[in-house]
Amino acid sequence: MHSNAIRLVGFDGDDTLWRSQDYFDEAQLEFERIVGAYVDLADARVHERLYEFEAGNLALFGYGVKGMALSMIEAAVEITAARIIARDVHRIVQLGKGLLQHPVELLPGIGEAVAAIAADYDVVLITKGDLFHQEAKVRQSGLSELFRRIEIVSEKDPPTYARVLEEFDLAAAQFVMIGNSLRSDIAPVLQLGGWGVHVPYHTTWGHENEAQVADDASRLRVVADAAALPAAIADIAAVLE
Amino acid sequence: MHSNAIRLVGFDGDDTLWRSQDYFDEAQLEFERIVGAYVDLADARVHERLYEFEAGNLALFGYGVKGMALSMIEAAVEITAARIIARDVHRIVQLGKGLLQHPVELLPGIGEAVAAIAADYDVVLITKGDLFHQEAKVRQSGLSELFRRIEIVSEKDPPTYARVLEEFDLAAAQFVMIGNSLRSDIAPVLQLGGWGVHVPYHTTWGHENEAQVADDASRLRVVADAAALPAAIADIAAVLE
Numbered sequence: 001m002h003s004n005a006i007r008l009v010g011f012d013g014d015d016t017l018w019r020s021q022d023y024f025d026e027a028q029l030e031f032e033r034i035v036g037a038y039v040d041l042a043d044a045r046v047h048e049r050l051y052e053f054e055a056g057n058l059a060l061f062g063y064g065v066k067g068m069a070l071s072m073i074e075a076a077v078e079i080t081a082a083r084i085i086a087r088d089v090h091r092i093v094q095l096g097k098g099l100l101q102h103p104v105e106l107l108p109g110i111g112e113a114v115a116a117i118a119a120d121y122d123v124v125l126i127t128k129g130d131l132f133h134q135e136a137k138v139r140q141s142g143l144s145e146l147f148r149r150i151e152i153v154s155e156k157d158p159p160t161y162a163r164v165l166e167e168f169d170l171a172a173a174q175f176v177m178i179g180n181s182l183r184s185d186i187a188p189v190l191q192l193g194g195w196g197v198h199v200p201y202h203t204t205w206g207h208e209n210e211a212q213v214a215d216d217a218s219r220l221r222v223v224a225d226a227a228a229l230p231a232a233i234a235d236i237a238a239v240l241e
Numbered sequence: 242m243h244s245n246a247i248r249l250v251g252f253d254g255d256d257t258l259w260r261s262q263d264y265f266d267e268a269q270l271e272f273e274r275i276v277g278a279y280v281d282l283a284d285a286r287v288h289e290r291l292y293e294f295e296a297g298n299l300a301l302f303g304y305g306v307k308g309m310a311l312s313m314i315e316a317a318v319e320i321t322a323a324r325i326i327a328r329d330v331h332r333i334v335q336l337g338k339g340l341l342q343h344p345v346e347l348l349p350g351i352g353e354a355v356a357a358i359a360a361d362y363d364v365v366l367i368t369k370g371d372l373f374h375q376e377a378k379v380r381q382s383g384l385s386e387l388f389r390r391i392e393i394v395s396e397k398d399p400p401t402y403a404r405v406l407e408e409f410d411l412a413a414a415q416f417v418m419i420g421n422s423l424r425s426d427i428a429p430v431l432q433l434g435g436w437g438v439h440v441p442y443h444t445t446w447g448h449e450n451e452a453q454v455a456d457d458a459s460r461l462r463v464v465a466d467a468a469a470l471p472a473a474i475a476d477i478a479a480v481l482e
Contacts, residue, residue: 086330132395
């Protein structure tokens with residue numbers, strides 16, 4: 001085996017293994033229905049202002065549902081000029097609790113794709129966000145046995161990936177990361193010298209699209225769905241032979 | 242070295258390395274001031290009802306400040322029969338943000354105690370709660386370089402400790418855990434066959450005291466403060482010689 005052969009394949013969780021952003025989008029609509037009883041959504045720039053609160057609180061809350069719910073409450077107080085009533089605040093808390101309780105729904109074909117790749121390579125799950133919620137999702141996914149390790153991290157940046165690679169004693173060129181987010185799954189791994197397989201999801205949180213990746217990056221593959229993942233990994237392996 | 246000699250010493254974070262419950266207690270008082278404008282604190286059993294909401298949400302939120310803030314908001318809506326105004330809800334959100342931003346304050350003598358023990362043993366930090374907040378506290382503590390590994394876990398129960406021991410390829414009898422919580426730091430480790438050093442803190446969340454540990458457990462030591470920790474570890478090591 002060539003020393004630069006692929007030794008480890010990483011999978012993202014949210015919107016790569018299982019549906020996630022759809023539920024956040026639904027929660028956003030429900031938030032707009034609640035706040036829409038007090039203000040005109042367009043005039044009040046409700047969508048944009050909620051995003052400003054979420055982005056502004058990210059350094060304090062990190063990712064995840066509980067921080068989102070707190071940001072929504074802050075935004076609702078501000079946007080309604082403190083007119084929002086307690087029952088509507090409670091609806092926002094309930095909306096967060098609903099997201100945390102949502103059953104895990106695997107994306108089509110992903111179980112088979114992970115199993116196929118795990119037959120040839122060590123695979124790890126590298127997922128970002130709330131530890132407690134992500135652990136619950138991993139348990140419910142039924143896929144945890146396929147992964148050699150499950151890393152729940154607070155931020156998916158080059159230092160985080162470098163730490164994972166160090167724990168496995170691997171060079172970046174021996175690692176492929178598979179995911180839907182250019183910002184979190186692809187750009188940092190390419191930057192380290194690793195490989196990326198981008199599987200775009202039909203909806204992506206604005207924050208996760210804020211990344212620069214050259215379209216012609218030679219260590220990047222883009223596939224349409226999970227069924228195409230094993231072939232993409234095989235294609236990368238063939239380049240390295 | 243005897244095969245059952247101590248090989249690894251674990252430290253808890255909150256209220257073992259740094260102050261934590263004091264700030265939660267202050268937040269509880271501030272919550273009571275806010276809600277006390279609407280109801281009589283004693284008649285409405287505010288303290289008990291907040292704890293009921295927190296305990297009831299634990300399986301969904303896990304530990305940490307963000308879940309606490311959401312539980313406080315739910316409890317405030319319920320306790321005030323939805324009379325709480327938006328500005329007061331916002332004060333509860335701010336109270337949570339204040340906790341997340343609080344500077345890390347090491348407990349007296351703990352830096353020296355960790356350094357002394359780390360000179361003789363591998364030490365790990367095993368801390369529970371919100372990943373993002375705990376990482377921030379570890380960074381700010383200035384102690385992270387002393388630890389061979391930092392494990393942020395969602396629950397400190399026997400399976401969690403068993404997993405850590407497995408990663409280090411150790412038997413429970415080769416491990417000592419140091420912490421302030423009988424429930425989270427001591428009972429599960431004793432149950433596995435390991436050693437515990439209990440350093441009681443002057444204030445403890447009710448939940449963390451819910452544990453049964455025999456006072457005369459031969460693998461348990463109790464010390465009054467951090468300065469006594471190196472001697473407690475030496476005492477355990479002497480038993481095993």
